[in-house]
Structure formats: C-alpha cells, structure tokens
Amino acid sequence: MASAKETARTGVSRRARAAAGRPELVALLARGTPREILARIVPDDPLGLRERVRNRLRERAFLLDVERVHLRALARCASRAPRYRGRPALDVWLDRRVEEAIEDVRLLCEEPPGEPSDETGRLRPDAIEHFAAALGLDAAALREGLASFHELPAGEREVFFRLVLEGGSLDEVARALKLSGGETARRARRAFEAVLTTPAVPAQDARRDGPQTPPPDLERPTR
Numbered sequence: 277m278a279s280a281k282e283t284a285r286t287g288v289s290r291r292a293r294a295a296a297g298r299p300e301l302v303a304l305l306a307r308g309t310p311r312e313i314l315a316r317i318v319p320d321d322p323l324g325l326r327e328r329v330r331n332r333l334r335e336r337a338f339l340l341d342v343e344r345v346h347l348r349a350l351a352r353c354a355s356r357a358p359r360y361r362g363r364p365a366l367d368v369w370l371d372r373r374v375e376e377a378i379e380d381v382r383l384l385c386e387e388p389p390g391e392p393s394d395e396t397g398r399l400r401p402d403a404i405e406h407f408a409a410a411l412g413l414d415a416a417a418l419r420e421g422l423a424s425f426h427e428l429p430a431g432e433r434e435v436f437f438r439l440v441l442e443g444g445s446l447d448e449v450a451r452a453l454k455l456s457g458g459e460t461a462r463r464a465r466r467a468f469e470a471v472l473t474t475p476a477v478p479a480q481d482a483r484r485d486g487p488q489t490p491p492p493d494l495e496r497p498t499r
Contacts, residue, residue, distance in 0.1 A: 302366055305357035314354035323370060325349045332374050337433035339407065339422055339471075340381050349377035382426055413472070424470040435460055436467035 301323060304316045317323055329346045352373040360369060408415040425433065431453075438449045450460040 302362060305353070305360050308358075310354040310358065313357045314350060317353060318350055323353065325353070325370065325374065328370060328374050329377070332371075332378065334437070336378070337430060337437045338378065338382070338426055340378065345374075345377050345381045348380050349374050352376050352380075382423075418471065421471045421473060424473070425467065428467060428470055432463040432467045435463040436471070439464055 304322060305313060308316075317325075326342070326346045329349055330342050333340055333342060333345065353370070356373065364372075405415045408418040425436075434453065435449055435455075438444045438452065439446070444452070446457060446460055446464070449455075449464075450457050453460065455463075
C-alpha cells in the first residue's frame, strides 16, 4: 500500500482530477466578470485548487507558502476565465493557472507577507517564517536565499525536501532516489548552501563582517 507521502508525489489527487471533469465546475467560470467569478470559486474551493497547489509544490520541491500560491491561483483563474471556452480540458487549464501562480509567487518570495491579522494589525507569520524558526534561522535571510534555492536543479531540491521537511535519513533518501550516499550528500550540501547563504556583499563589507557561517556538516552515510 502506498504511503501518504507517495500518494502526494503522484501529482494532483484523483479527487481533484475528478472534480475538474465535472461540467458544473466549468460553468463556474463561464459567465460574469472576474470579480463575480472569484466570488464563486473562493468559498469551499470547488475547483480543488488548494490541493492541486499543495501537490504541485511538493512535486517541484519548491519552498513556497501554499496559502499565497493558492490565493494567486484563484486570482489567475478568475482573471482568465472570461476567455476560457472549454479548451483545453479544465484539468489542463487549472494546472496551467497553478504553474503561473507558482512563478508569480517565486518572484515575490523574498518579500514578507503583507496580510495583517484581524485583531492586532500585525503581520501573520507565513510558511517561510515557521520554517526559518524550525531551523533556527532569520526569516529575512532565508527569504534572500530562497531565490538561489529555487534555481537549483530539481534533484537537489528533492534531496533537501526529503531530508529536512520529511525527516528522512541520508541512507533512506539515497535508497529512495537510487543515488550513492556521496552524491546524495553533495546534493544536500548544495541545497543547504543555497538556503543558508545570503547574496554576496561587497568585499569591504565582507571583511568587516567576517566570514559567513558554513552550512552544518551532513551525516555521513553508513556502509
């Protein structure tokens, strides 16, 4: 039986894809202004965009806030829906809107979220802030490193996800990805360096501030 993690990696779930084939969902996009369409597709997420976003981010191993991408995907769907005439199939059309939303948020990933809380007016912590706190990192510095992380090859991001977010050991990840222990460690180190290293500063500032802290040593694979 497939594990929950394996099910997530298969892409958009059967439920999301089944929902995309229902004609009543196509009808939600068929009339009205973008604002009216948005009012129909936000409550209860009838298009299944949240799950689609979550699965796609995991497939591509991107460290992005699911909520921010989901909101952007809703906006993308509403703005493009008036021009949608049933082609391509809704499932394909929704996948494209999710990809656009991911790219939109990637460009903004260095910026802090601007959504105030309802009661205090303070910014709500987003996924990046929670992730930074779990690793003992400064959230602002982590945001700067994300652009470099997202430019890495997908295989290096995948190793990072499995080690850090899913808690696998170096040996387990190496076996799952059919890599040698040494190659797995090299990919992990490159990913850690991208996340932990902020953009280069001028030489005079680097001399004043001292050397950057290197990424933590990785566990050596057992033989």
